Each structure stands twice: as C-alpha cells, then as structure tokens.
Amino acid sequence: MARKLAVVGAGLMGSGIAQVAAQAGWAVTLVDTTQEALGRGLKNIESSWAKFTEKGKLSAQQVAEARERIETATELDAVAGAEFVVEAVYEQVEIKQSIFRALDGLVGEDTVLASNTSAIPLTKLAAVTSRPERVVGTHFFSPVPMMALCELVRGLKTSDETLAAAREFAESTGKTCIVVSRDVAGFVTTRLISALVVEAVRLYESGVASAEDIDLACRLGFGHTMGPLATADLTGVDVLLHATENIYTESRDEKFAPPELMRRMVDAGDLGRKAGRGFHSYD
Numbered sequence: 699m700a701r702k703l704a705v706v707g708a709g710l711m712g713s714g715i716a717q718v719a720a721q722a723g724w725a726v727t728l729v730d731t732t733q734e735a736l737g738r739g740l741k742n743i744e745s746s747w748a749k750f751t752e753k754g755k756l757s758a759q760q761v762a763e764a765r766e767r768i769e770t771a772t773e774l775d776a777v778a779g780a781e782f783v784v785e786a787v788y789e790q791v792e793i794k795q796s797i798f799r800a801l802d803g804l805v806g807e808d809t810v811l812a813s814n815t816s817a818i819p820l821t822k823l824a825a826v827t828s829r830p831e832r833v834v835g836t837h838f839f840s841p842v843p844m845m846a847l848c849e850l851v852r853g854l855k856t857s858d859e860t861l862a863a864a865r866e867f868a869e870s871t872g873k874t875c876i877v878v879s880r881d882v883a884g885f886v887t888t889r890l891i892s893a894l895v896v897e898a899v900r901l902y903e904s905g906v907a908s909a910e911d912i913d914l915a916c917r918l919g920f921g922h923t924m925g926p927l928a929t930a931d932l933t934g935v936d937v938l939l940h941a942t943e944n945i946y947t948e949s950r951d952e953k954f955a956p957p958e959l960m961r962r963m964v965d966a967g968d969l970g971r972k973a974g975r976g977f978h979s980y981d
C-alpha cells in the first residue's frame with residue numbers, strides 16, 4: 699500500500715509538493731479551505747504535467763498513475779492516517795500555528811509535521827504542539843517540480859529521527875537536501891541571498907556600479923545564473939525587503955539592515971518583474 703502524505707495548502711508550493719510526491723508514489727491528500735483553491739492547485743499540477751509530457755520527461759501512463767494518487771479535501775481532518783504532513787499555507791505565524799495545533803490532534807503520535815515556511819522559526823510552530831521533537835522544516839523551492847533543493851530545518855527540539863524522516867521524504871521526491879542545524883532567521887538560503895542582495899543594492903545606491911554591471915559581475919565572475927538585482931526583481935523587491943527586515947530584527951546584524959533604496963522602491967511600487975519595473979525595466 700502507498701504511504702500516505704498530507705499537504706495543507708494547495709497554492710504554488712503546496713500543489714508542487716503534492717505533485718512531486720504523487721509522482722514518487724505517495725498517496726497524497728491535498729487540503730485547502732475552498733474548492734476554488736483546490737481547483738487552482740490541481741490546474742497548476744496539470745499544466746506542469748503537460749510540460750513534462752511534452753518534453754518527454756514523463757509518460758502519459760506515469761502522469762495518469764500520479765493523478766490517481768492525489769485526492770483533495772476542504773476539511774483538515776482528511777489528514778488523519780498520514781505518516782507525514784507538509785504545511786504550505788500563507789507565511790503568517792498565527793495561521794501556521796493554528797494549523798499545527800489542529801494537526802497535532804488529528805494525526806497519530808508518530809506522524810511528522812513539516813512546514814514549508816521560508817523564514818518562520820520552526821520552534822515557534824513546534825511549541826504549539828505536543829510533539830515538538832516531531833516538527834521539522836522542509837523548505838522546497840519554486841517551482842517545486844524543477845528546483846532540486848530542499849532545505850531541512852531543525853527546530854530547537856527536532857529529533858534526529860524526525861530529521862531523518864524529513865530527508866527520506868524529500869529525497870523520495872528527487873530532491874537533494876541541505877541541513878540547517880540551528881533554527882536561525884532566514885535559515886541558510888534566505889540569509890545568503892539577503893546578504894548578497896543588500897550589498898548589491900548598497901553598491902548600486904551609492905553609485906559604485908550600474909545595476910547591469912553588478913549583475914554581470916556575479917554572472918560572469920562567479921558563474922551565477924542570475925545576478926542579485928535581477929533575482930530581487932524576480933522574487934519581488936517587497937518580498938526581499940520583508941525577508942531582510944526579519945533577519946535584521948532577529949539577528950541585529952548590520953549586514954542585513956535593508957538599504958533605504960529598497961524601502962523607497964517598495965513605496966514607489968517598483969517591485970520588480972511583477973510591476974514591470976524594479977532594478978531593471980521589463981516593459
């Protein structure tokens with residue numbers, strides 16, 4: 699019998715996690731609050747499968763089998779019986795805590811509760827449950843079916859056994875894991891990109907180099923696929939401002955202090971690609 703996974707939140711990330719898990723043979727229950735949200739999630743999955751089959755990376759048979767393995771629900775109690783649960787709802791601590799509190803009462807005592815949070819300390823989510831040792835971060839990247847990394851994050855009380863279960867789950871979906879051994883703000887990936895973006899913005903803001911040249915320096919000098927300012931535009935200048943602010947507030951480390959220019963760009967609506975303008979222009 700297939701092992702049972704529950705994914706709470708059928709947005710961009712939750713639908714991607716459900717997809718790769720179903721492809722890997724897990725019986726997946728995808729939960730969201732409305733049929734509309736579930737419909738959007740399933741549409742994301744179908745359009746990704748269409749691209750994979752077009753490119754010959756998955757056969758029609760493989761897709762049909764994976765599709766059969768996904769069921770949906772609008773009630774959280776559908777998670778009962780899952781051996782692993784991944785929460786992927788909005789990045790708000792109160793919403794995530796209320797879900798963790800509820801999940802704790804719905805699943806067996808051995809079930810691992812994982813969060814896809816990009817920045818919320820896992821310890822804050824574990825603390826509202828009766829099983830802090832069985833709570834862990836599984837930080838997948840977008841788009842989940844394409845990105846190879848999963849950042850595993852230990853809360854203060856996460857056990858070795860839980861970390862091993864999280865690794866086994868992520869690797870079963872074809873991902874390669876890195877381990878964040880201490881529950882620091884921004885984990886490893888958001889800390890690295892924030893530090894790079896903050897310094898790139900400072901160099902640009904103080905007239906040391908143009909946005910184009912700063913990005914070229916990283917692409918041609920370091921082999922990065924994308925420069926830091928183009929990355930900020932793609933992620934959203936507002937999203938990165940929020941991330942750096944969080945890390946700065948927690949760490950008081952000056953290297954994460956958000957440059958004034960980032961704040962002014964957010965005030966002006968120059969949020970990056972989604973606004974047509976950020977550090978570069980996309981008109």
Ligand code: NAD
Pocket residue numbers: 706707708709710711712729730731732735786787788789790793797814815816817837838839840
């Ligand atoms: P999203 O806004 O696309 O989706 C969130 C989903 O959660 C929505 O479908 C919403 O209806 C659902 N939801 C909200 N409250 C719920 C509840 N009580 N029960 C069930 N479902 C509920 O968000 P996303 O981009 O998929 O992000 C999800 C998580 O993944 C966040 O913690 C985010 O920080 C993290 N993350 C996002 C990215 C990214 O690039 N988008 C990358 C890595 C990690």
